[in-house]
Amino acid sequence: MKLTLAGRDTYVYTGGRAFDAARPTIVFIHGAGHDHSVWTLQSRYFATHGWNPVVPDLPGHGQSAGPQLTSIEAIADWVLALLDGLGVATATLAGHSMGSLVALQAASRAPERVRSLVLVGSVAPMPVAPPLLDATLAARDKAHRMINQWSYAPGSQLGASSIPGLNLTAINERLMQRAAPGVLHTDMSACNAYTGGFDAAARVTCPVLLLSAAQDRMTPPKAIAPLANAFTSARKVNKVVLSGAGHAMMAEAPGAVLDAIWQFADSNRSSEAVP
Incomplete structure (x- = not known):
């Protein structure tokens, strides 16, 4: 599906089904250098099981026109x-890596609009090694090559491969x-410049899932604790660690x-965002 947003042509994948705002909605947000295709399997399942998946190519990515946005806050x-x-009006937000920071920031800015929050391969802060x-x-x-080695x-x-x-x-290199x-x-x-993760987490009121992978060297599970502890107002915080996968877990363990x-x-599809 293509639409015009803020004067830009924007591509949104909907899992092979027509968009229907009456359905419960989940927004899948891709990570750095990627596009909507990293969420294909997950979004198609939601589309065929009563949900309305919204999987955009962020500005300047994939089939969406630029200019590219330069901060997590702007993307949120x-x-x-x-x-x-x-x-x-309300949706579940699910983001991977950079997309998880975007989802976190968006949920903090409009907590009344987010029913639940899924952060995949996430830590805060999310520094990037200088090399x-x-x-x-x-x-x-x-x-x-470095990203593939660490992801x-x-x-x-x-x-x-599964x-x-x-x-x-x-496939990831070609993408x-x-x-x-x-x-x-x-x-x-x-990602490197974003420092508002803990403050954002404190403003989130909906249920939160922190999904990580045991062999993730980009955002290792042991580094999640500070972010998890920052969700002081969230209704609940679930942590799940997948075995046999790394940072690219949507491809490795779809x-x-x-x-x-x-x-x-x-x-949590019927949950209200604010207790």
Whole structure:
């Protein structure tokens, strides 16, 4: 589905079903250098099980026109504007990596609009190693190799896949290569600069799921505790750690990611955002 948002052409994937604002809505937000396609399996399941998935390409990514937004705060405001443009009053927000910071910030700015919050592969703050940040600007191929090395579990790097015949690291590298020059650097810089995570978490009132993977070296599970403890006003905070996957868990363990998000989101589909 394509729409015009703030004067920009915006692409939104809806899981193969026509958008229906009357359904409960879940917004899936992709991470740095990616697009809507990283959420294909999860969003299609929601679309065929009574939900209205909204999976945008963020500005300057995929099929959405630029200019690219340069801060987590600006992208969060854009997500809320997307809900306005679609006529959606309340939604579940689910974000991966950079997208998790966007979802967190959006939920803090409009807590009355968020029924539940899913943060996948998330920590706060989310610093980016200087060699990686430099490479995203000066040596993109090197940056892509570094991201694959740190994002995938060892088995995935050797060719293991839940879907036979797929080379997960090659697919991810090609996805990042499709992005315009500078997109990955701007995204990574936004993550690196975002310092409002704890303050944002304190303003969240809805149920929260923190979903991580045991072999994640980008946002390791042991680093989640400070963020989890910052949700002082949330109705509840669930933490789930998946085995056998790394930061790219939607590709490495698509079924397990889906199960965790589905069970959490569907159990809270009638929740009010504010207690």
